[in-house]
Amino acid sequence: MEKIKTLADLKKMQENLRAKIDLREKSAQPETHIQVKVAMATCGIASGAKEVMEAFVEEFSKRNIDAVVTQTGCMGYCYAEPTVEITKPGQDPITFGYVDVKKVSKLIDKYILNNELVDGIIPVNYQSIDKH
Amino acid sequence: MGKIKYHMLVCGGTGCHASQSDQILKKFETLIHDRGLENEVQVIKTGCFGFCEKGPIVKMMPDNTFYTKVKLDDCEEILEEHIIKGRKVTRLLYENPETGEHVSDSKHMEFYKKQIRIALRNCGFINPENIEEYIARDGYQALGKVLTELSPEATIEIMKKSGLRGRGGGGFPTGLKWEITRAVKSDQKYVVCNADEGDPGAFMDRSVLEGDPHSVLEAMAINGYCTGADKGLVYIRAEYPLAVERLKIAMKQAREYGLLGKNILGTGFNFDVEIRYGAGAFVCGEETALIHSMEGLRGEPTVKPPFPSESGYLGKPTNVNNVETYANVPVIINKGADWFAKIGTERSKGTKVFALAGKINNVGLIEVPMGITLREVIYEIGGGIKNDKEFKAVQTGGPSGGMLTVKDLDTPIDYDNLIAAGSMMGSGGMIVMDENDCMVAMAKFYLQFTVEESCGKCSPCRIGNKRLYEMLEKITQGNGTPEDLDKLRNLSQVIKDTSLCGLGQSSPNPVLSSLNNFYDEYMEHVNLKKCRAGKCKSLMQYIINAENCIGCTLCARNCPVNAITGERKQVHLIDQEKCIKCGACMEKCKFNAIYIK
Incomplete structure (x- = not known):
């Protein structure tokens, strides 16, 4: 191991290492980040939810967007799988249906970056008992 | 293809380590390897999460799912259900003792809600060996x-x-x-x-x-x-x-x-x-x-x-x-x-780490802002007293500290308030006692510790503490007199005033604070020869209730000193002279026929 010779080197090293624990840092405070929940029950997986989740993770890291991507159980919209629920900090969650890999970029470009809505929104027909 | 999507944090503190957390970690690694998930899931050994009561702990990131009491046999299910199918393993989630509901993640656990982690900021978060x-x-x-x-x-x-x-x-x-x-x-x-x-x-x-x-x-x-x-x-x-x-x-x-x-x-x-x-x-x-x-x-x-x-x-x-x-x-x-300096009270800044132990539901390690009340620590973070018993006292500061009682529950905890209440901050041990703990016996327990640990250099500590211990022993055996209580108090004061170091100066604190807070309990021991907590063996008797006893002979057969006599189907009798008060008879009796007096 090469020794760290200056404070600047240490800071550079920290920048590079941050990615290693980034997932943990963000998860410790999910409410301050964009949260994407991919429904990954049997129905979701069969319709391609795994690839969709993969695509979100890839895209966010490519574009340097701070977001937490988690998988969740069946949201009950099996007819519209794969479904994802996106929560922007301080906003109510919105659920999108019929998401495929192509639609991931569209969701990021339009909804996440510009707050424009995208087709396939599933109207809220439930009440959450727990708003963080 | 494949970016790490999950971090599995496995506790590697001494408590969880003792319950096989290192094998659990290895098992996860093997299972992940077998399924080719190395690029998606990372297993990390961390320091203590503080929730030692329910260890071994496995925490899933990013969703903060908090699995408790994980066993080797659970690893496969966690991986299959949580990682592959995206479903939480409900039976391993923490169960809120009041509502009986499973808590989905650590963000919703009362144990963590009031904590501010500064000294423990990295414990349970990073791998301490990296x-x-x-x-x-x-x-x-x-x-x-x-x-x-x-x-x-x-x-x-x-x-x-x-x-x-x-x-x-x-x-x-x-x-x-x-x-x-x-x-x-x-x-x-x-x-x-x-x-x-x-x-x-x-x-x-x-x-x-x-x-x-x-x-x-x-x-x-x-x-x-x-x-x-x-x-x-x-x-x-x-x-x-x-x-x-x-x-x-x-x-x-x-x-x-x-x-x-x-x-x-x-x-x-x-x-x-x-x-x-x-x-x-x-x-x-x-x-x-x-x-x-x-x-x-x-x-x-x-x-x-x-x-x-x-x-x-x-x-x-x-x-x-x-x-x-x-x-x-x-x-x-x-x-x-x-x-x-914004955290804490006027003269005590920041946070303090406490180790919760004794008769409390959530035994573990917590870090709270100075100025929090004892009530919040015991009832909210600590989850209350075990088995819904009545809270009696909490010893802070270990053998050098004192007992805080019900009247102190709403006192903000900081250095000065604890001293004013007759205890001290100490290094942060908090031992919670319930109605079944005898305060005289507790004082004796701490004195026994200081007597053993006294280095013997100065006489007030070496000899004085020994005499204190003997007096407490005498009282718990039912031979104490009211004069002994005065002697206890005087000698305690002398030891405090004349000892060389902090150990001796603080060793009588448990005696003094129990005398101040539970004087009536001392009086009962001395005057009525009674221990209300039922802890002092010499002061209690196991008695067979003739109405309930059916003469099954179970107690007699289990008595290690043959102190119980009685024919089959006849009411039995305990010979108090022979009885060593081990309690085996009461434990075995199926008819609630044995009670303590």
Whole structure:
């Protein structure tokens, strides 16, 4: 191991290492980040939810967007799988249906970056008992 | 293809370690490897999560799912359900004892809601055996900052302004201590980390060293820079093998990365750390005794002055701070004195780590802001008293502290309030007692500890505590007189006033505070020969209730001393002369026919 010779080197090293624990840092405070929940029950997986989740993770890291991507159980919209629920900090969650890999970029470009809505929104027909 | 989507944090603290957490971790790694998920799931060994009651703990990130009491057999299910199918394994989630509902993640657990984690910031978050994870979380940035931007004086000023006080128990202002050591001129100085944690039921320092050893090393280097020392010594008890091992790994890594050793970060500052082992004597937590022990002498305290800051290790100026105190330092430097001083009360800033033990539901390690009330700690974070029993008292400060009772439940906890209430902060042990604990017996228990741990150098402590113990023994055996209570009080005061070191000066505290708070209980022991908690064996009798006894002979067959007589289908009788009060008969009786009087 090469020794760290200056404070600047240490800071550079920290920048590079941050990615290693980034997932943990963000998860410790999910409410301050964009949260994407991919429904990954049997129905979701069969319709391609795994690839969709993969695509979100890839895209966010490519574009340097701070977001937490988690998988969740069946949201009950099996007819519209794969479904994802996106929560922007301080906003109510919105659920999108019929998401495929192509639609991931569209969701990021339009909804996440510009707050424009995208087709396939599933109207809220439930009440959450727990708003963080 | 494949970016890490999951971090599985497996607790590697001593508690969880003892319940096979290392095998659980290995099993997860094997299972992940078998399924080819290495690029998606990472398993990380961390320090203590604090929730030792329900260990081993496995925490899933990013969703903060908190699995408790995980066993080897559960690993496969967690992986299959949680990672592959995206479903939580409900039966392993923490169950809220009041509502009986499973709590989905740590964010919703009462245990964590009121905690502020500064000293424990990295415990249960990073891998303590990997310096890179520490560096990623601002590790060694504070050291870099003081070495390049701040003078020792300016750094000491920050420490003073932050209001940080010694977390080992005394509560001496840390910045002031550093300033005093700095002011002494000498060719060689030392900084020491006091990791001789000896209170029964306390494990704060151990957990910090196990979970985040680098924060202590970094702070010691900062301390060295401020006081003018190039050598640090960690005095740690040999009974903490895991903490020692992690500390050694941390020291080795820090040297490899050039963060300990010569010319740190190119600034010309030299600093290195060595370990000194203690043999587990309680008195060696006292700084002069600690220093003598490190010198190879008997672990006995000496009179102050001279203070260690003038003449300490090998006669050189020495600055001794406690583990938890050190763990606060890098954060204060990084975030600023004002940030730290905003947390806590007027005269006690920041947070305090407490080890919850005894009759409390959530045994474990917590870090709370100063000024929190005992009620919040016991009932909200601690989850209340075990088995819905009545709260009676809590002992803070270990054998040197006192008992706090129901009337103190709403007192904000800080250094000064605890002393005013007849106890002390101590290093942070909190032992909770319920209605089934006898306060005289508790005082006796602590006295027994101090009698064993007294170094014997000065007579008030060596002889006085022994006499106190004998008097308590006499009272619990039912031979006490009202005069004994006065004698107890007087002798306690003499020991406090005349002992040489902190051990002796504080050893009568459990006696005095139980006398003050539970005088009626002492009186019952003395006058009525009764122990209301049913703890003092000499004062109780096991009696067979003739109405319930059907003469099944089960008790007689289980009595180890053949004290129970009676024919089949006849009411039995316990011979009180022979009875050793082991309670085996009561435990075995299926008809509730045996009771304690």
